[in-house]
Structures are given as structure tokens and as C-alpha cells.
Amino acid sequence: MNTFPDIPLNQIDEVVNRSWQAFQEYRTLPLVKRAVLLRAIAAELEDMGDAWLQAAHEETHLPEPRLRTERARTIFQLESYALACAKGDWMRISIDSALPDRNPPRPDLRKMMIPLGPVIVFGASNFPYAYSTAGGDTASALAAGCSVIVKAHPAHPQTSMLAAQAIERAVQKTGIPAGVFQHIYGASFEVGKQLVQHPRSAAVGFTGSFSGGKQLFDWANQRPHPIPVFAEMGSINPIFLLPDHLQQQATVLAEKIAASVTLGVGQFCTNPGLLVAIASEGLEVFRSKLIECLRQTVPAEMLHGGIQRAYLEKSAQLREQPGVETHLAATQGPALVATSQLTQVQAKQFLADRSLHQEVFGPATLLVVCANTDELKEVAACIEGQLTCSVFGSDQDLHQYRTLCEELTHRCGRLNFNSVPTGVEVLQSSHHGGPFPATTDARFTAVGSDAILRFARPICYQNCPEEMLPDELKSDNPLQIWRKVNGEWRNGSMG
Amino acid sequence: MNTFPDIPLNQIDEVVNRSWQAFQEYRTLPLVKRAVLLRAIAAELEDMGDAWLQAAHEETHLPEPRLRTERARTIFQLESYALACAKGDWMRISIDSALPDRNPPRPDLRKMMIPLGPVIVFGASNFPYAYSTAGGDTASALAAGCSVIVKAHPAHPQTSMLAAQAIERAVQKTGIPAGVFQHIYGASFEVGKQLVQHPRSAAVGFTGSFSGGKQLFDWANQRPHPIPVFAEMGSINPIFLLPDHLQQQATVLAEKIAASVTLGVGQFCTNPGLLVAIASEGLEVFRSKLIECLRQTVPAEMLHGGIQRAYLEKSAQLREQPGVETHLAATQGPALVATSQLTQVQAKQFLADRSLHQEVFGPATLLVVCANTDELKEVAACIEGQLTCSVFGSDQDLHQYRTLCEELTHRCGRLNFNSVPTGVEVLQSSHHGGPFPATTDARFTAVGSDAILRFARPICYQNCPEEMLPDELKSDNPLQIWRKVNGEWRNGSMG
Numbered sequence A, B: 001m002n003t004f005p006d007i008p009l010n011q012i013d014e015v016v017n018r019s020w021q022a023f024q025e026y027r028t029l030p031l032v033k034r035a036v037l038l039r040a041i042a043a044e045l046e047d048m049g050d051a052w053l054q055a056a057h058e059e060t061h062l063p064e065p066r067l068r069t070e071r072a073r074t075i076f077q078l079e080s081y082a083l084a085c086a087k088g089d090w091m092r093i094s095i096d097s098a099l100p101d102r103n104p105p106r107p108d109l110r111k112m113m114i115p116l117g118p119v120i121v122f123g124a125s126n127f128p129y130a131y132s133t134a135g136g137d138t139a140s141a142l143a144a145g146c147s148v149i150v151k152a153h154p155a156h157p158q159t160s161m162l163a164a165q166a167i168e169r170a171v172q173k174t175g176i177p178a179g180v181f182q183h184i185y186g187a188s189f190e191v192g193k194q195l196v197q198h199p200r201s202a203a204v205g206f207t208g209s210f211s212g213g214k215q216l217f218d219w220a221n222q223r224p225h226p227i228p229v230f231a232e233m234g235s236i237n238p239i240f241l242l243p244d245h246l247q248q249q250a251t252v253l254a255e256k257i258a259a260s261v262t263l264g265v266g267q268f269c270t271n272p273g274l275l276v277a278i279a280s281e282g283l284e285v286f287r288s289k290l291i292e293c294l295r296q297t298v299p300a301e302m303l304h305g306g307i308q309r310a311y312l313e314k315s316a317q318l319r320e321q322p323g324v325e326t327h328l329a330a331t332q333g334p335a336l337v338a339t340s341q342l343t344q345v346q347a348k349q350f351l352a353d354r355s356l357h358q359e360v361f362g363p364a365t366l367l368v369v370c371a372n373t374d375e376l377k378e379v380a381a382c383i384e385g386q387l388t389c390s391v392f393g394s395d396q397d398l399h400q401y402r403t404l405c406e407e408l409t410h411r412c413g414r415l416n417f418n419s420v421p422t423g424v425e426v427l428q429s430s431h432h433g434g435p436f437p438a439t440t441d442a443r444f445t446a447v448g449s450d451a452i453l454r455f456a457r458p459i460c461y462q463n464c465p466e467e468m469l470p471d472e473l474k475s476d477n478p479l480q481i482w483r484k485v486n487g488e489w490r491n492g493s494m495g
Helices: A009-026 A033-049 A048-059 A064-087 A136-144 A159-172 A189-197 A212-222 A241-266 A281-296 A304-318 A348-350 A371-382 A393-398 A401-411 A448-455 B009-026 B031-046 B049-062 B066-087 B136-144 B155-171 B189-197 B210-222 B245-266 B281-296 B305-321 B347-352 B373-382 B395-400 B400-409 B450-455
Strands: A094-096 A109-115 A119-122 A148-151 A181-185 A205-206 A230-231 A240-241 A274-278 A325-328 A341-346 A363-371 A388-391 A412-417 A456-462 A481-486 A488-492 B095-098 B108-117 B119-124 B148-150 B181-186 B203-207 B229-232 B240-243 B274-278 B325-328 B339-345 B366-372 B386-392 B414-415 B455-463 B483-485 B489-490
Touching: A009 A148, A009 A181, A009 A189, A033 A064, A033 A136, A033 A159, A048 A064, A048 A159, A064 A136, A109 A136, A119 A136, A119 A189, A136 A148, A136 A205, A148 A189, A159 A181, A189 A212, A205 A212, A205 A448, A212 A230, A212 B210, A212 B325, A230 A274, A230 B489, A240 A241, A241 A274, A241 A281, A241 A388, A241 A393, A274 A281, A274 A371, A274 B386, A281 A325, A281 A341, A281 A448, A304 A341, A348 A363, A348 A371, A363 A371, A371 A401, A371 B031, A371 B274, A388 A401, A393 A401, A401 A412, A401 B210, A412 B325, A448 A456, B009 B148, B009 B181, B009 B189, B031 B066, B031 B136, B031 B155, B049 B066, B049 B155, B049 B347, B066 B450, B108 B136, B119 B136, B136 B148, B136 B203, B136 B450, B148 B189, B148 B281, B189 B210, B203 B210, B240 B245, B245 B274, B245 B281, B245 B366, B245 B386, B245 B395, B274 B281, B274 B373, B281 B325, B305 B339, B305 B366, B339 B347, B347 B366, B347 B373, B366 B373, B373 B400, B386 B400, B395 B400, B400 B414, B450 B455
Parallel strands: A094 A481, A119 A148, A119 A205, A148 A181, A205 A230, A240 A274, A240 A388, A274 A363, A341 A363, A388 A412, A412 B455, A456 B414, B095 B483, B119 B148, B119 B203, B148 B181, B203 B229, B240 B274, B240 B386, B274 B366, B339 B366, B386 B414
Antiparallel strands: A094 A109, A109 A456, A325 A341, A481 A488, B095 B108, B108 B455, B325 B339, B483 B489
């Protein structure tokens, strides 16, 4: 699919060094300049109009309305990170004044965030805009003050090129050093490895499969100087359906969940691949309705042949596991079309067979039927780290299953109540992350302005003369940033 | 020296499982309860009086005044983390309210920090109190809501035991589950490995050598589920002596720096092992005075035989490197005594020979003489990640060397102006960390209340009913925590 030539391996050194050179200048620019760049990128993306939509549609087979929404999200993301960047809260500034009369005298200490250096970004195939070339990793790295090298995703090379050109125009128009953003192609394993292991690469952002993310993580940690990798990888996003709610709302619930399972042909990292419930009449009603809804969903084309093949293979493997009952089997339609799948297994079998816990990327979900509350809790306690867990329950259920909910907070990055996991808001309060293997570092988010923190670190200035301080730390607070000064939040001068 | 038996390897599983069990309960306790525990530990340490001092003096040979200061620091640290823990700012709470009329409706999102799980702590030999059993790693892990397993440092097993017993008394008196803190011995390699690689271990805190910290980091990353390691390792803490200041203040400067180099027999992670200056008359005066001051310093005993041996070996190796001139050679005194060392090398040689960049743990420093400003900047650009860098300069110097100072922020965690690096304040604005190889994760600090963040991660509650929310996130804000609510800082009710 990719007609763009791979970068020759002997040019990677030049690319990373160029990024590093540009970083030397970019990192010193004021926050407002970074915000201007992010807004200029947003404007350039907007200005491309339908050309960018058409390229993405051709390469990903995603329908136009979905692509319009994703494009709007990508533009909003750039604008919201621009706002956050200039506002400066993300720098988590703390100032403790000198106490010259203490014995020994206490120095003046002022702490803020500075960028790490060149960030290598590997985008996702399933979000050609929002998690790709001009997506969240690029936006947050630029907001942090880092330079960026994007390796284009081979599944949408043209879409990626158009985004890169838009960014390059924005860089040029805003007078930012050109090397701050670079875009390269490289389908080979070795390109990724050399980028991640180059001595001047400082961090990695990745969205994709477990095997891809884990490989980058290992390469980064095997360097003489390891660097942080934020890889957002697989997740099965379990939904726990509690008994009273199931009894009362079986039909509505089935409709909601069917819509979430099949949204975007199931090609979301927050797709609910696991449903957990106690055997009951309500569950029977729910299941019948779920099967009906899944059957009625008009099947659509998947992103590319590789994803379709993997979906059909993995969903077939799942059906053949011992104890697995199939209510609806995934089938191949014309071209890249694939239909949804519903399988079922008893909790005992699920607990015994780890292969049932694996992600099937696509519109498939596995219903785990528990004999009782204890089994439900055992299932909750055995699931691996997730981006999200969800609970559907009445007030009565939630009261009764309070400890289950508490347990689930330790399994995921986001806990939903009576709502489906698909749909991730670009907000500071969002957390799109979670314990391994959902991501390689549970302490950071890939979405929302706190994503900037992945690519920054604190520096403390001790006894720095006022005129040598960066504006962010000056006593008169010219940028009016909210700072913690001697333990109190203030956005004015230290006075 | 260690007369306590190693833990049998087959008991490690039980210890970690016990920690994990206790964590299940401890993590649900309110912040104020964690603060009560930390204060109770501080009180128990205080109550031990001279017994604890005596044990530490016998095991570490550190003089009593130094130990009294370190004890006070350790107690202050526990109290200040207790305060920070209960205040809750460290949880970085963010709330974005629902917008039900938006299309699609925006959910209610509330984000806070939760603890990671059992933390394995490996203390330092050079700080038997403040960076050891009841030190910063233990205090911050407990504040985060984690359970703790300390592997006692083999160089001060009795001091460690007394601290552990004090913590255990505090745990008992405050009604905290006993397994929240456990203390074990294990000189063998395998004990550390099994602790770090146990499936239920969640994070690692370490202070010590590069080889020790890097080994733990590698073990943690080789797990099927990698876990974060915060290892504070070596640092040579370069000091840049700028020309005008050298000219004006050579004598005073030499006195200050000699005191910093020899403080605690040079056994500080912030010990200045490198001095960088341009050849000048001022430098000659400085050097003569420095030699005089170092000679006059009364030599003292080092921590233990291993450290003394390593110091004498490494300082001898340094003297034998090509181009190294010796002004004062380290010598062995009676028992564990060792004298200080001053060597010198031309910048060209320093730039060419990486072995000269290595830490010599003890009262030794290497003077790098530059021919001109360009060489000084080259030296600054080639040094590895450091805990601290320091600059001594007049106003005129600092104005002239502004880009040097900016460059140094990207080499270290703390940049000092006209002050020596030894001495680390326990304050929120402190940053005791730095780029690899100073630490394994530049994004976190080992000292100051932000150290808590090493052992916590965000969780986001989506559409959570009010009565199911933890107190930290409730709309009426019963804990009066400063939270970001719809983009504004508030410590009251959402009202």
C-alpha cells in the first residue's frame, strides 16, 4: 500500500541530529510561541478541506462522517493543548523562598518542567488523524517543547504525508526551526529500532499492538542510556453487568453494548471485548437482544487486509478454545468487510485459560457467565491491566458491589459507571492509560493536556538571580501562571 | 558485618503476598490515616533516643553531630510528607463536569491518584536514616498508599532493624494492617532479584551505585509485566567557576568548595567531583587555596571497608590516566580513614577520555582546565546526566554565560547559582533527580513531597454516582483539597 520509499538506514543519524539541533532552539522559545505553532497546525489541517478526508477514506476505508468527527477532534486537541501549554499549569511550578536567617540558611528553590528532547512518534492505524502524524503524541511533545520525528504508519502513508506537509507549513509560517518536525517512512523493523536507539532520541510515543509497543519499550530500555516509552497497547475493556440492572434494563443495555462493540467496526482501543455477568433470567434476555442487535448491525470494511485477517483468525481461534460457545461467528464479507462475533464461556473456564483474556481487535466480544457473586469478583481480580473497566448497575447493585468497584480502579485507568467505554474526551480530567499491558507506564495519559507531562521533566533552580530565571519562575510572574508559592496557590506576583 | 540471616529464598513469595494483602486494606484508608501513620513513625524514631544514634555510629562511623542532623531530617521528612499526604495537593485532582446537553453528551470525569501496590525499597549506605529503612522512599510509598518491603542495607543491619521495629510499633499503635511494612535481610544477589521480579511487586525505590540501580532497573524491565524503578545512582555534580568570579573571589570560593568536597568524607550523592574553569591567574590562586584547605581538613573514617577500598582504588586509577596531574593524592589513614584528592586535567584530554567522567565516591575532585570559553562550553555539552550542576559567577559572568546556564538545565535536575551542591532541602520545590545515569527516571524526584508521585498513578472516574466516589472527588469536597474544577483551582465545594 505504501508507495513512499523507506528512509535509507544511513540517513537516520542525520534526521535525529537535525531534530536535536532544532530542539536546542525550540526549547528556549516562550510558551506562547509553542501555542502559536500548535494553533497554526490546527489551521493548516482545517485548510486542507476535503483533500485530507479523501486520502484518509481511501487508505483506511473509514466512513466520511467518522473521519469528519476525528478531524474535528484532532483540531480541537491541538487547540486545547495550545491553550494548556500557554496557561502553564502543566509545568507544576513550585517556589519555596529563601530563609536567610535559618541555620543553615535555606536557599531559594524554584521548580518547573522542561522538555526531554527529540520524541519519536509511531502513530496508530485505527486513528489516521487523532493518534497519528498530527495527533496527540505530536501535539503534546510540541507543547512540552520537544522536537518530533514521526514515522508514518504504513497503512495510511498519503494521509500521513498530507498531515506532515500541513505541519511543515505551520512551522515555516510561524518561524519555528524547520527540524522541529520531521516525517519519515520506514516499514522495516530496523528503521524503528535505529530511531529509538539513537543516542539523541529522548522519548517515544506509540499507539498500536502489544507486540509493537513492547518491542519499542525493550529497545529503549536496552540502550546504554534508557529513555521513556509511552506505548498505548491492547485492552479488552471489560464491562461488568450487575444483576439488578440486568433484570431491569436488559434490552436497553444490550442495545447500548451492541452499538459500542460494533462502533468503527470494533477498531477502537476502548472497544468492550469482555462482558461479565452472573447467570440469570435478565442475562438471557440481554443476550438474546445483544445477538439480535449485533446481527442487525450493517457490517462495514475494516482498516486494511492485515487487520481483517488478524480479526478473522483470532476470532476463529477463540471459538475453538475449550468451553467456548459461539452465538454469532465472525465472517468475512466482500472486500474488507467483517461481521461481529459473540462468544460465551463459563467463569471457571475463563479463570483457567489465559488465552481467553487476549484482545481480538475488531467487533467481537466474549460473555463470561458467572455462577455467583464470588465468581464475578474472581474474574475482576484476575483481569490484566486495562485502559477502561465499566460497571452497569442500579443504585442497589452499586451499593452491594462497592468492593468490586474499588477493586476495578486497580485494574484500569478509567472506571465508567453506566456508560460504555468507547469515546474518550480530550479534557484535563481524562485519563487514557492504565496498568501494563494496557500501556508501558500507568503514571501517564495519552489523551488530555496532562499528556504533555510524558515528554517533560522537572528542573529546580537554586538561588538563581532574578534576571537569569525563565519567565515562568520570575517573582513578578509575568505569565500569570498558577504556581504554588511557599505552599499556597497563586497566579500573581510573589509581592 | 551483618549478623542477621538472609531470608530463605522460598519465603520471599510469602513476604510479597503478605504485603499485597495488607495493601488491599491500606489503600482504602483515608489520607488522614496515612498521615497518622507517618507521624507515629516519626514519634517512634524520636523516642528511640540515643540507642539509634549509637547503633548508626558503630555501623557507619559517621560522627554523632552528623547523625543527629540526619535523624532530625528523617523525622522532618516523615512529618512533612504526612502533611502533604493529608493536604492532598499531590493527588493532582481534576474534575470536568458533565455537559448533558452537548451532542454527544459529555460525561462527568474526575481524576485523582491511587497507589501502585507493594514497593520494594533498597536503602543507601551513606544515609543510614534519611535514605534508608525509614527514609524518603518508605515515607513517600506509605504516603502514596503503598505497602513497603525494605531490604536492609548490609552495611548497617542493626540501625535498620531498630528503624524497622520503630515502624512496626507505629503500625501496630495506629491499627494499620501489619503487613504494610516488612523488613528483611538478604545480602545475596538473588534476594533482590526475586523481590523485584515477584509478580505482585509494583515498584522499586533505590539509592546507591550505578551498577546496583541499573541491575534493578533491568530486572524490573525484564519481567513479563515491567514495573517502574526509581533508582538514584551516581553523579559527579560539576561546578563551573566563571572567570570574573574567580578573579574576585578565588580564596573564599576555594574555602567553600573544599568544605563541600570533604563534607561527610565526600560520601554524598551531591558531592562535587568535577570543577571546570578557564585557565587564569584567578584559577591559580583558587587552586593553591583549595589544595591548602583540603590538606588542612582533618581526615575522617569512611562508612565501611568496601567504600574505603573503592575510593582508594578509583582515585589511584584516576591519577594514572594519561594527562592527569595530581595536586593531592588520596591516602589511606588508620582504620577507615582516607584523605582527600585533587587532580587536574586539560579540557581537551577530558573531552577525549570518558573514564575521566566517572564518579569517585569519596572526598576527591577533578579540576578541568579549559583554554577558553568555547572549551568550557564543550565540557558542559559533553557531561552526562547529573543530579546537580552549579555555577559560580558574578553578575557580569552570568550575563555573559547565559547560554551555558541554559545548556546546564538540560544536563541536571537542579542548577545551583553561587552555592555548593551538597545539602538537599526537603521541600516541595526541591528536585533530587536528573537525567540518566543520575537516575533511571528523570521525571521524578527522590526528595520533597513530590517524591510521593513515583508510587502513584491516575485513575479517572466517569459518570460515577456521588455516593460511590472517594471523598477526594466528592462534589462537596469534604477534605477541602485544592482541585482543578472545570479548569479553575478551588478548594471548596463545587456548589
